[in-house]
Amino acid sequence: xAATQATRAPVxxxxxxxxxxxxxxxxxxxxxxARLGGxxxxxxxxxxxxxxxxxxxENDGPSMIAYxxxxxxxxxxxxxxxxxxxxxxxxVCQEMCMRVGAVTHRGYGELVLQRFGPVWxxxxxxxxxxxxxxxxxxxxxxxxxxxxxxxxxxVVAVALGLVLVVFTFSGGRYWRWERIVLGMALxxxxxxxxxxxxxxxVGAIAGxxxxxxxxxxxxxxxxxLLASTxxxxxxxxxxxxxxxxxxxxxxxxxxxxHGRYDTAVGALLxxxxxxxxxxxxxALLTHGxxxxxxxxxxxxxxxxxxxxxxxxGAVFALGLIEAGAVAILxxxxxxxYAAAECVGVxxxxxxxxxxxxxxxxxxxxxxxxxxxxxxxxxxxxxxxxLNANVLATVLLPVSLVFMVMLANDSGLMGRFANRRSTNAIxxxxxxxxxxxxxxxxIDSFLLATHVxx
Amino acid sequence: MRAPGDLTVRVPEAAGELPTxxxxxxxxxxxxxxxxxxxEPDQFVVETSRPVMRARLNRRAIAxxxxxRVFAVAVSAMVIYTFVSQLH
Numbered sequence: 001x002a003a004t005q006a007t008r009a010p011v012x013x014x015x016x017x018x019x020x021x022x023x024x025x026x027x028x029x030x031x032x033x034a035r036l037g038g039x040x041x042x043x044x045x046x047x048x049x050x051x052x053x054x055x056x057x058e059n060d061g062p063s064m065i066a067y068x069x070x071x072x073x074x075x076x077x078x079x080x081x082x083x084x085x086x087x088x089x090x091x092v093c094q095e096m097c098m099r100v101g102a103v104t105h106r107g108y109g110e111l112v113l114q115r116f117g118p119v120w121x122x123x124x125x126x127x128x129x130x131x132x133x134x135x136x137x138x139x140x141x142x143x144x145x146x147x148x149x150x151x152x153x154x155v156v157a158v159a160l161g162l163v164l165v166v167f168t169f170s171g172g173r174y175w176r177w178e179r180i181v182l183g184m185a186l187x188x189x190x191x192x193x194x195x196x197x198x199x200x201x202v203g204a205i206a207g208x209x210x211x212x213x214x215x216x217x218x219x220x221x222x223x224x225l226l227a228s229t230x231x232x233x234x235x236x237x238x239x240x241x242x243x244x245x246x247x248x249x250x251x252x253x254x255x256x257x258h259g260r261y262d263t264a265v266g267a268l269l270x271x272x273x274x275x276x277x278x279x280x281x282x283a284l285l286t287h288g289x290x291x292x293x294x295x296x297x298x299x300x301x302x303x304x305x306x307x308x309x310x311x312x313g314a315v316f317a318l319g320l321i322e323a324g325a326v327a328i329l330x331x332x333x334x335x336x337y338a339a340a341e342c343v344g345v346x347x348x349x350x351x352x353x354x355x356x357x358x359x360x361x362x363x364x365x366x367x368x369x370x371x372x373x374x375x376x377x378x379x380x381x382x383x384x385x386l387n388a389n390v391l392a393t394v395l396l397p398v399s400l401v402f403m404v405m406l407a408n409d410s411g412l413m414g415r416f417a418n419r420r421s422t423n424a425i426x427x428x429x430x431x432x433x434x435x436x437x438x439x440x441x442i443d444s445f446l447l448a449t450h451v452x453x
Numbered sequence: 454m455r456a457p458g459d460l461t462v463r464v465p466e467a468a469g470e471l472p473t474x475x476x477x478x479x480x481x482x483x484x485x486x487x488x489x490x491x492x493e494p495d496q497f498v499v500e501t502s503r504p505v506m507r508a509r510l511n512r513r514a515i516a517x518x519x520x521x522r523v524f525a526v527a528v529s530a531m532v533i534y535t536f537v538s539q540l541h
Contacts, residue, residue: 018497383540
């Protein structure tokens with residue numbers, strides 16, 4: 001009988017083990033021992049990553065320029081409370097991504113493709129590739145603008161971005177990739193330093209918490225501000241990235257609470273640093289600041305230097321370099337996850353480039369294409385940077401709808417499926433983002449075609 | 454050691470695809486076996502490579518998804534048109 005039982009122990013039989021499993025299991029063993037040993041902070045340190053990276057990665061070059069432009073044109077009123085509200089919305093969306101990734105151990109792209117069919121999967125991947133390519137161009141523009149402050153040219157910007165992408169690949173480990181990018185992402189705090197350097201009026205910041213004064217200007221400008229600010233906070237790549245990274249990290253349902261802390265800390269830091277960029281930009285408001293268009297590009301750090309000193313300008317320029325560099329890494333990674341998941345091949349930083357050729361090729365390839373665009377003489381780089389967030393906002397509702405459907409799928413999620421309250425908030429977020437994006441798109445189109453004046 | 458309630462999988466060295474280095478002390482449990490105990494059964498690559506079942510969507514849901522898709526493409530086209538027209 002005992003012998004029969006021994007032969008009937010299928011749960012102990014191993015599945016085929018790959019090097020990817022070995023690497024992930026090594027990371028999980030540390031989590032396991034930290035949990036068993038009751039080492040809370042060690043456990044938190046081991047489990048944070050995807051949430052903070054998604055949130056701080058979204059505080060990218062065009063986003064920080066958008067926040068600073070808001071401040072320069074309208075001051076801090078309305079936007080100081082509005083930015084944290086947007087990041088609260090982002091938390092709701094990203095928590096779902098983390099939870100689905102931890103429960104299913106699969107990325108967003110492959111789940112949409114397998115659960116809803118290849119048409120929807122490839123549509124999602126197509127949307128992502130389009131928005132990511134445009135956004136990556138804007139990230140290289142951001143690095144270029146930051147480096148221009150220090151009298152360095154576009155070739156240095158391209159080389160810096162691409163070398164970073166290749167450098168983070170080395171080692172063939174998710175953990176290593178995550179920690180390098182996490183270390184870089186913390187320098188997003190440079191925008192907070194820039195805000196302190198412009199010596200803002202603390203009373204004015206506290207007084208702006210009542211969402212007033214509401215920004216004036218034309219209806220279309222207001223819609224542009226809303227659409228670009230939303231696009232600076234929640235985007236399709238974040239969905240692909242956090243779910244894919246949570247699965248790649250090896251998170252499990254037991255880690256969901258820590259995943260929530262990770263996402264919440266990321267949202268909090270991103271909101272603080274985003275408000276920092278807004279306050280730094282607002283220093284230009286009382287010094288004859290021009291419109292949004294005038295402040296994008298190389299003019300921003302220079303303008304800040306003139307009104308708040310060289311240190312503020314330099315810190316802001318360094319912040320733009322950091323924001324662009326981190327976003328290049330995270331956005332390229334989200335493209336790689338999407339491409340390899342949809343094709344159905346290896347999609348993990350725990351695999352070597354030889355084992356996951358498409359994953360690494362897509363990761364580097366999209367960064368390379370974006371880098372080449374900024375070297376084209378006369379390319380409309382600043383216009384691309386401005387429109388990157390808006391395009392992301394317009395395409396975001398589709399990704400969010402599938403995200404909510406996956407998070408509600410009891411067949412996949414079991415007892416970890418969405419609650420009614422989460423659904424209510426999620427659907428409200430989708431409706432808000434959809435209305436703002438569509439309103440700007442339609443109004444701008446009607447203006448451009450002279451249907452309305 | 455396995456914790457009570459631990460659902461992880463023990464992996465005998467012979468079954469893995471990884472090369473197994475020669476052991477100096479065969480009486481000790483293999484380190485690589487201990488390592489794979491920390492993955493959940495559905496976390497192995499071979500498990501995650503199996504596709505999940507297709508969801509059954511009713512006609513209304515499919516129609517709503519297509520409507521949203523067409524709307525998103527139409528608005529994206531408007532944004533791109535506006536972007537291009539502003540360049541000239």
